[in-house]
Amino acid sequence: xxxxxxxxxxxxxxxxxxxxxxxxxxxxxxxxxxxxxxxxxxxxxxxxxxxxxxxxxxxxxxxxxxxxxxxxxxxxxxxxxxxxxxxxxxxxxxxxxxxxxxxxxxxxxxxxxxxxxxxxxxxxxxxxxxxxxxxxxxxxxxxxxxxxxxxxxxxxxxxxxxxxxxxxxxxxxxxxxxxxxxxxxxxxxxxxxxxxxxxxxxxxxxxxxxxxxxxxxxxxxxxxxxxxxxxxxxxxxxxxxxxxxxxxxxxxxxx
Numbered sequence: 001x002x003x004x005x006x007x008x009x010x011x012x013x014x015x016x017x018x019x020x021x022x023x024x025x026x027x028x029x030x031x032x033x034x035x036x037x038x039x040x041x042x043x044x045x046x047x048x049x050x051x052x053x054x055x056x057x058x059x060x061x062x063x064x065x066x067x068x069x070x071x072x073x074x075x076x077x078x079x080x081x082x083x084x085x086x087x088x089x090x091x092x093x094x095x096x097x098x099x100x101x102x103x104x105x106x107x108x109x110x111x112x113x114x115x116x117x118x119x120x121x122x123x124x125x126x127x128x129x130x131x132x133x134x135x136x137x138x139x140x141x142x143x144x145x146x147x148x149x150x151x152x153x154x155x156x157x158x159x160x161x162x163x164x165x166x167x168x169x170x171x172x173x174x175x176x177x178x179x180x181x182x183x184x185x186x187x188x189x190x191x192x193x194x195x196x197x198x199x200x201x202x203x204x205x206x207x208x209x210x211x212x213x214x215x216x217x218x219x220x221x222x223x224x225x226x227x228x229x230x231x232x233x234x235x236x237x238x239x240x241x242x243x244x245x246x247x248x249x250x251x252x253x254x255x
Contacts, residue, residue: 023123025060034046039140040153049105051106115178145207174214177217
């Protein structure tokens, strides 16, 4: 019998539940969205749970959520997650908790973290992650992540409950810079804002090793943080260096 899950449970419990549910069928997940910002001490109101999943596991992930107690979205066009008013790119798939707008969203690896390899398998052991550090990901209770601070989100998770993977700080910053370029026609301001938050919070906290950024992203970061070039100049240089086009946000939705 399916376990009844509703939005009255603590959000972290819900997140770990669905991460474990997807892991149980062999789908590795990476935390994304507002919850991830909170992990890095960036104050943010959590409106839903976002996971990045490997493209070749998307259909399995979608089928798994459809078998859960989540509810289908009844109006994709008007929904705050998938409608025209959404501040961020539409996820590949999402479902809602009963009786509220809080959702669980799935985002394709190729639309978020395409510049690094996805996890080969779900994270099932904190001890294994600690023994064999991954250059791209951390387990969400890692001591490398900030602890709870008043007004700064929940920080690192506790060591209880199912393990959850998050991108390392420099990977998250690189992702936001690349997404500025890739989605500049529609979501430039959103991702520029995310990068600004990285400068204001994790960078100031000493959590980001900018020497690990790729050369194009490091150049953009230096120009932005030091104010040496205008934003249009920085964007033009970034896109030229990345060989980027603006059609990465072509129709890849499963909804």
